[in-house]
Amino acid sequence: MHKFTKALAAIGLAAVMSQSAMAENLKLGFLVKQPEEPWFQTEWKFADKAGRI
Numbered sequence: 001m002h003k004f005t006k007a008l009a010a011i012g013l014a015a016v017m018s019q020s021a022m023a024e025n026l027k028l029g030f031l032v033k034q035p036e037e038p039w040f041q042t043e044w045k046f047a048d049k050a051g052r053i
Helices: 002-022 038-052
Strands: none
8 A cells, every 4th residue: 555655646746747847838927016006005004004003
């Protein structure tokens, strides 16, 4: 049973690694808030008040 578990883990790891090797155009993105937008200024105001408490 222990050998079967190790073999299954190795197969799973190989499958994950092959999928990540095939991903050529992987892009990570982050949402950047624009500070001049009114909703951001309101959010910043409340965060500043919460930080002072």
